[in-house]
Amino acid sequence: MINDLWYKNAVIYSLSVGTYLDANGDGIGDFRGLMRRLDYLQGLGITALWLMPFQPSPGRDDGYDVADYYGVDPRYGTLGDFVEFSHGCAERGIRVLIDLVVNHTSDQHPWFRQARSDPESSYRDWYVWSAKKPKDANKGVVFPGVQKSTWNYDKVAKAWYFHRFYEFQPDLNTANPEVQAEILKIMGFWIQLGVSGFRMDAVPFVIAEKGPEVKVPVENYDMLRTFREFLSWREGQAIILAEANVLPNVDADYFGSVGERLQMMFNFEVNQNLFLSLATGDSSPLAKSLKATRTSVDTAQWGQFLRNNDELDLGRLTDEQRQTVFAAFAPEADMQLYGRGIRRRLPAMLGGDRRRLELAYSLMLTLPGTPVFRYGDEIGMGENLRLPERNCARTPMQWSTEPHGGFSKNEKPILPVISEGLYGFQHVNVSQQRRDPNSLLNWTERVIRMRKEVPEIGWGEFVVLKTRSREVLAIRYDWRNNSVVFVHNLSASPCEVRLDVGMENSGCLVNLLSSDSSTAEANGKHCVLLESYGYRWYRVGGLDYLLERTTS
Numbered sequence: 001m002i003n004d005l006w007y008k009n010a011v012i013y014s015l016s017v018g019t020y021l022d023a024n025g026d027g028i029g030d031f032r033g034l035m036r037r038l039d040y041l042q043g044l045g046i047t048a049l050w051l052m053p054f055q056p057s058p059g060r061d062d063g064y065d066v067a068d069y070y071g072v073d074p075r076y077g078t079l080g081d082f083v084e085f086s087h088g089c090a091e092r093g094i095r096v097l098i099d100l101v102v103n104h105t106s107d108q109h110p111w112f113r114q115a116r117s118d119p120e121s122s123y124r125d126w127y128v129w130s131a132k133k134p135k136d137a138n139k140g141v142v143f144p145g146v147q148k149s150t151w152n153y154d155k156v157a158k159a160w161y162f163h164r165f166y167e168f169q170p171d172l173n174t175a176n177p178e179v180q181a182e183i184l185k186i187m188g189f190w191i192q193l194g195v196s197g198f199r200m201d202a203v204p205f206v207i208a209e210k211g212p213e214v215k216v217p218v219e220n221y222d223m224l225r226t227f228r229e230f231l232s233w234r235e236g237q238a239i240i241l242a243e244a245n246v247l248p249n250v251d252a253d254y255f256g257s258v259g260e261r262l263q264m265m266f267n268f269e270v271n272q273n274l275f276l277s278l279a280t281g282d283s284s285p286l287a288k289s290l291k292a293t294r295t296s297v298d299t300a301q302w303g304q305f306l307r308n309n310d311e312l313d314l315g316r317l318t319d320e321q322r323q324t325v326f327a328a329f330a331p332e333a334d335m336q337l338y339g340r341g342i343r344r345r346l347p348a349m350l351g352g353d354r355r356r357l358e359l360a361y362s363l364m365l366t367l368p369g370t371p372v373f374r375y376g377d378e379i380g381m382g383e384n385l386r387l388p389e390r391n392c393a394r395t396p397m398q399w400s401t402e403p404h405g406g407f408s409k410n411e412k413p414i415l416p417v418i419s420e421g422l423y424g425f426q427h428v429n430v431s432q433q434r435r436d437p438n439s440l441l442n443w444t445e446r447v448i449r450m451r452k453e454v455p456e457i458g459w460g461e462f463v464v465l466k467t468r469s470r471e472v473l474a475i476r477y478d479w480r481n482n483s484v485v486f487v488h489n490l491s492a493s494p495c496e497v498r499l500d501v502g503m504e505n506s507g508c509l510v511n512l513l514s515s516d517s518s519t520a521e522a523n524g525k526h527c528v529l530l531e532s533y534g535y536r537w538y539r540v541g542g543l544d545y546l547l548e549r550t551t552s
Contacts, residue, residue, distance in 0.1 A: 012047075012371065013372075015050075017052070021397065031085045038085075056068040068109070097195070098195055128162035129160065131159060164205050184227070184230045199242075221253050241266070241303055243266055255300040256297065273286050282471060308372075314326075330342040343385075400431035511536060511537065
């Protein structure tokens with residue numbers, strides 16, 4: 001089957017089954033609850049769901065410590081429930097992506113238990129061991145301040161094992177051909193149950209060389225090609241969306257020179273510079289990052305996001321830039337995490353300013369690539385900073401003004417629902433917003449619908465237009481003789497921009513979100529007035545296009 005590149009014009013929505021909706025009243029979200037919300041998600045305009053880990057797990061790292069790759073954690077339901085869910089998604093034209101966490105397992109996984117208990121076990125070489133503690137054991141930790149080492153001594157195995165993340169997550173020896181074959185088997189299993197792809201966790205660590213003698217890890221990019229070839233053979237439309245926070249000069253190594261490796265990656269470079277631009281009101285960092293991550297591979301696609309399940313990682317910024325973003329969006333120490341990130345949700349970071357929130361989501365929807373929403377984004381959910389580490393931004397979905405936000409009837413949900421302040425479920429919930437035509441929820445539904453009608457963003461070539469205003473970002477996309485232009489004012493001050501679209505037959509810019517279309521002046525430029533944090537979505541067309549639109 002030939003891949004139809006469906007992901008090029010998708011709208012992705014990520015969620016955790018355990019915090020979305022509890023159907024059986026045990027305080028934990030489940031697949032039966034998620035099934036009840038598929039019509040809601042379809043109505044919102046979502047075309048693909050990305051699920052956080054739901055496989056059996058001790059739950060010490062929110063499910064990322066997997067103990068069985070071929071099952072469903074009983075707290076969330078059964079394999080049968082998952083199949084019913086995936087079938088329900090297919091009926092509604094919604095694809096399913098699931099987390100593929102294969103850099104490490106839980107230390108409770110049967111593979112590791114056998115590996116540590118018997119040096120002759122066939123699973124011994126599935127993990128990374130050392131007879132003595134490596135000299136650089138304290139370097140390369142992922143969670144500074146929480147994690148002290150990347151090597152731990154196991155008394156049963158009488159050896160040191162490598163763990164790039166927490167000590168209860170021993171790294172798999174992914175260079176082992178048997179481990180690679182098992183990864184393919186895992187992917188094949190879930191594809192057979194209706195999955196359309198995988199969000200692969202920590203890809204640079206998956207493909208990196210591991211061992212006590214390794215000083216500078218070398219990435220095995222051919223492993224990505226193996227994954228891609230397997231998916232193309234088993235299910236042509238299945239993809240990998242990679243979590244790979246890498247520098248722009250190695251993007252091509254992950255996508256492949258002709259698209260023979262990954263189909264999608266999250267654009268961390270743009271994400272970090274987007275927040276720098278939002279913090280400073282200067283579009284230059286964002287524009288520069290867009291140019292730096294331009295790809296010439298037709299099948300490659302960026303995933304554009306604002307916030308995700310983890311902290312907002314600012315590790316690629318300079319110290320000065322990072323402090324600027326901290327000062328703007330996380331001025332207090334408990335709002336920051338690991339010395340490099342912010343553990344807040346977007347609405348609270350932006351001070352609850354609806355104008356800035358719309359601007360941010362408008363940017364995400366119109367940047368080169370595919371937008372990735374996170375559950376609760378559509379209603380403006382906040383965070384609970386009293387919860388540890390990243391749990392503060394992983395609170396249950398707020399559905400109504402019922403107890404616990406309508407998430408669960410149990411008195412003790414898996415995590416406390418936000419119940420105080422401006423972002424408490426009494427004020428921020430789906431039920432109230434769906435009845436308010438001016439709510440953030442209904443605004444989000446409208447812009448998603450329009451975004452799906454503008455395939456030029458996902459498919460076309462882009463150019464950043466000159467505006468002579470550092471606070472304004474203007475982008476034009478061209479595809480199949482059609483063009484669209486997007487203009488965003490990152491400043492709190494209104495401004496006037498003389499916009500040169502840079503192409504012939506651009507006499508009329510038809511506004512896609514409102515009625516204030518623009519006709520070019522005698523010099524061919526457009527005078528665009530932008531309110532504070534204003535944005536415009538235009539389709540480039542002549543006067544005939546405008547007349548056709550207004551009379552149809």
